[in-house]
Amino acid sequence: MRESDIPAIRSLELFREMADESFAELVRGAYVQNFPPNMDLILEGDQCDFLHIVIDGTVELFANWSDRETAMTILRGGATFILAAAIRDAPNLMSARTLERSRIIMLPAEDVRLVFEKDHAFARAVVMELAYCYRGVIKGVKGLKLRTSIERLANYLLKSQKKFGGASEFSLPVEKRRLASILGMTPENLSRSIKSLRPYGVEIAGQVVKITKPDDLKTLAKPTSLIDDPRS
Amino acid sequence: MRESDIPAIRSLELFREMADESFAELVRGAYVQNFPPNMDLILEGDQCDFLHIVIDGTVELFANWSDRETAMTILRGGATFILAAAIRDAPNLMSARTLERSRIIMLPAEDVRLVFEKDHAFARAVVMELAYCYRGVIKGVKGLKLRTSIERLANYLLKSQKKFGGASEFSLPVEKRRLASILGMTPENLSRSIKSLRPYGVEIAGQVVKITKPDDLKTLAKPTSLIDDPRS
DNA sequence: CCTTTCAATTGATAAATGTCAAGTGAAAGG
DNA sequence: CCTTTCACTTGACATTTATCAATTGAAAGG
Numbered sequence: 234m235r236e237s238d239i240p241a242i243r244s245l246e247l248f249r250e251m252a253d254e255s256f257a258e259l260v261r262g263a264y265v266q267n268f269p270p271n272m273d274l275i276l277e278g279d280q281c282d283f284l285h286i287v288i289d290g291t292v293e294l295f296a297n298w299s300d301r302e303t304a305m306t307i308l309r310g311g312a313t314f315i316l317a318a319a320i321r322d323a324p325n326l327m328s329a330r331t332l333e334r335s336r337i338i339m340l341p342a343e344d345v346r347l348v349f350e351k352d353h354a355f356a357r358a359v360v361m362e363l364a365y366c367y368r369g370v371i372k373g374v375k376g377l378k379l380r381t382s383i384e385r386l387a388n389y390l391l392k393s394q395k396k397f398g399g400a401s402e403f404s405l406p407v408e409k410r411r412l413a414s415i416l417g418m419t420p421e422n423l424s425r426s427i428k429s430l431r432p433y434g435v436e437i438a439g440q441v442v443k444i445t446k447p448d449d450l451k452t453l454a455k456p457t458s459l460i461d462d463p464r465s
Numbered sequence: 466m467r468e469s470d471i472p473a474i475r476s477l478e479l480f481r482e483m484a485d486e487s488f489a490e491l492v493r494g495a496y497v498q499n500f501p502p503n504m505d506l507i508l509e510g511d512q513c514d515f516l517h518i519v520i521d522g523t524v525e526l527f528a529n530w531s532d533r534e535t536a537m538t539i540l541r542g543g544a545t546f547i548l549a550a551a552i553r554d555a556p557n558l559m560s561a562r563t564l565e566r567s568r569i570i571m572l573p574a575e576d577v578r579l580v581f582e583k584d585h586a587f588a589r590a591v592v593m594e595l596a597y598c599y600r601g602v603i604k605g606v607k608g609l610k611l612r613t614s615i616e617r618l619a620n621y622l623l624k625s626q627k628k629f630g631g632a633s634e635f636s637l638p639v640e641k642r643r644l645a646s647i648l649g650m651t652p653e654n655l656s657r658s659i660k661s662l663r664p665y666g667v668e669i670a671g672q673v674v675k676i677t678k679p680d681d682l683k684t685l686a687k688p689t690s691l692i693d694d695p696r697s
Numbered sequence: 698c699c700t701t702t703c704a705a706t707t708g709a710t711a712a713a714t715g716t717c718a719a720g721t722g723a724a725a726g727g
Numbered sequence: 728c729c730t731t732t733c734a735c736t737t738g739a740c741a742t743t744t745a746t747c748a749a750t751t752g753a754a755a756g757g
Contacts, residue, residue: 278691298611299687305606317596317603323697324690326603349592356588360581363595364549370602371558374537377609378649379530381743409705417610419745424706439705439753455531458556459510465555613713641735651715656736671723671735 234265234338241288242338245311247358255352264339268331275329281318283339287311290335293411294327304414306373307332307407316362319345332411372460379460382418383426387454388461389416390435394444401447405440466497466570473520474570477543479590487584496571500563507561513550515571519543522567525643526559536646538605539564539639548594551577564643604692611692614650615658619686620693621648622667626676633679637672 239260242248248256265288268274274285277296285292287308294305294314305327308314318325319342331337349356376385389412397403405412413423427437433453434446444450458465471492474480480488497520500506506517509528517524519540526537526546537559540546550557551574563569581588608617621644629635637644645655659669665685666678676682690697 296607296611296691298607298689298692301611303607303610305603317599320592321596321600321697323600326600326607326691350585350589353582353585353588356585356592357582360552360588360592360595363592363599364553367549367595367599367602368553368555368558370599370606371537374602374606374609375528375530375535375558377606378535379528379533383743420705421707421746422744425744428706457530459528459558460530465553615713652735653716653737654714657714660736 234260234263238265238288238338242286245286245313247286247313247362248355250358251348251352251355255348255355259340259344259348262341262344266337266339268335268337270331270333270335272331273328274331274337275315275325275327277326277328278324281315281323281325281342284316284319284342284345285314285329286338286340287314288336288338290337291332291407292329292335292337293332294329295414296327302414303417304411306369307411307415313362316359316366318342320349320359320363322346332407369463375460377417382416382422383429384454385416385418386423386426387430387433387435387450388456390430390442390444391447391450391454391456392461392463393442394447401445402441402443405437405442466492466495470497470520470570474518477518477545479518479545479594480587482590483580483584483587487580487587491572491576491580494573494576498569498571500567500569502563502565502567504563505560506563506569507547507557507559509558509560510556513547513555513557513574516548516551516574516577517546517561518570518572519546520568520570522569523564523639524561524567524569525564526561527646528559534646535649536643538601539643539647545594548591548598550574552581552591552595554578564639601695607692609649614648614654615661616686617648617650618655618658619662619665619667619682620688622662622674622676623679623682623686623688624693624695625674626679633677634673634675637669637674 242260243256248259268290274292287310289310292308292314294308296303296305314329315325322342349359376388380388393406394400394403407415409423410420413420416423418426427435430450433450434444435450436443436445474492475488480491506524519542521542524540524546526540528535528537546561547557554574581591608620612620625638626632626635639647641655642652645652648655650658659667662682665682666676667682668675668677
């Protein structure tokens, strides 16, 4: 791995507070690698050998069952994945692939467990990260079970808008078919759902989203921090 | 709290390995209380003041949005809840109520965070528990997104059967309407789904489930450890 | 610049799931 | 023992969502 990657890793929340010595031990066995788009990184069911961290690019976590596939989440710079499996030394519950060319750190899971045993600050950070991820998934389940697909889409758009600083126009950061899968619907239905949001001031042309009546959209979406706010 | 409760708590995985001193500190501020059935314990959105542990009885975690409600999970003796919120000092994402008369330990969340800072063995146990819960929810999402409601029911029945030692006859441990909500369907649809499993050797009379053709049922359910095995 | 490819869309249809309105039946309470 | 209550069931129907089959359109590659 490049020396120049180290400060970027160190500054991630997961590694920020740990002792220099522990960090060195973690980084010693680390790989950093560039992957082309659409490259499989991890296969569901495999033993978890590395904790992965996305430095740059985009990674999709997905799962299969009986000829079906669903996107679980999409990760970007700074996100870790397969932390729970690495810590518990358990098989991966999800597969992972790159969507764009991506730069990824791989820390041997065994090193992670060893350092985790020794360094309390790291253990603390792991707990915080895991609790954060857990809460994220719970919010996802609430959305899936309590909302229709149109409501999920409406809330997704409002969330994206917020992420882009509230601009009334922004660009979808994922292909629509992946977005459909994330939201738990088919691409065909996403198309139709988008159309059905037109009366609420949503215009989507290609990747460009324009929200002209945010208040009307909010009336439909009824966003709540307990589902839609990624922090807290 | 009663002296007699202490060994039971101590023997839970979460507290088994921690130092005596830390355990004493945790237990000092703890409450143990008996609640009648159908008693609200926690309200979604409230700040999290206590880590809860079910000693005896049954607790339902559920969530509401816009006049809708869904059951998230059902907990029995030994289970902890609201751990992630307690650790992160964040608002509860789910509400909780007792289903039966239940005996519950409540540990002040602040004590949990304090002891967590000091006692590495406890921190380690918290991480293991959180990672376990995280993986449980991920399995739930996979079931919801990859399976139809009949497939979810079939797998639920097989899982229950396993829990009861593989007996061909056992009793449903929850009301059907709650089971329906857990599985993400309406009570009406659960009734019909049960009927549609009759060709696969499933007979349900009242609470009593009889599985006469487990192999046929498995062919339909296609259980996989990556969704249906609670451990690993 | 043309061709190819493939995501996205659209329409028609089917399947899954939810809603509403009655009924049934078993358990709890008087 | 009777009444009441309420979970559960059933049937009819509505809605939501998925599937299948074309078609469009934009981006990538020769």
